[in-house]
Amino acid sequence: MSNLNQPVVRVAFADDHVIVREGIAQIINSFGDFTVVIQAKDGYDLIEKIERADVQPDICILDINMPRKNGWATLAELKQRWSSIKVLFMSVLYEANVINDAVMAGVNGYLSKSCNPDELRIALRNIYEEGYYYPSEFSKVFFGNIAQSAKSGLTNRELQFLELCCDDSSYKEIADRMHVSPRTVEGYRDSLFSKLKLKTRMGLAMYAIKNGIVAFFERK
Secondary structure: OOOOOOOOEEEEEEOOOHHHHHHHHHHHHHOOOEEEEEEEOOHHHHHHHHHHOOOOOOEEEEOOOOOOOOHHHHHHHHHHHOOOOEEEEEEOOOOHHHHHHHHHHOOOEEEEOOOOHHHHHHHHHHHHHHOOEOOHHHHHHHOOOOOOOOOOOOOHHHHHHHHHOOOOOOHHHHHHHHOOOHHHHHHHHHHHHHHHOOOOHHHHHHHHHHOOOOOHHHOO
16 A cells, blocks of 8 residues: 555566566556556667656666567666666576676666565665665575675775665765765775675675675665
């Protein structure tokens, strides 16, 4: 049921299987606080419909394997042209390398098509409000090669930077909050990339969440 204090979140959904697309759209519309404003058969169709839309969707759900323009190419174009639109991959693919590549490409969340409706609603709400959602088993897949001791070898300032990476602050804003220069913040970032064998800010944020450095999904 919709909360009167929450805006109705606009969702676009691209999947080349009509039954899947219409079935999931019906589930999303039943949540009350979400509405599917665009259904598309592939990435090309989705991009064309967003171009013609009076209002952009807040979240795009993409299947990965689609004809003409797959999920990867669609994600890249969405990030380039409409950076405010958040993207959720929803796929039958659930291998570690695929999920890792999705995170590196900048996806905001990843779900298996075998998820239940409650998890889909939680994912959409977290992506809209917090910017990210990954199910608990994702952490095991993505961070399986990271040392168990999260704080081992990290300085206090690097840990502080890790925590601040988990919100929407720019690097300049993080520098201001830490009372250091942007160049110093870039140094913390690059050091963490090297120590943790990660390549993106999202990877840093997920590391912080998984290892309890910040209770990201509990913040409201």
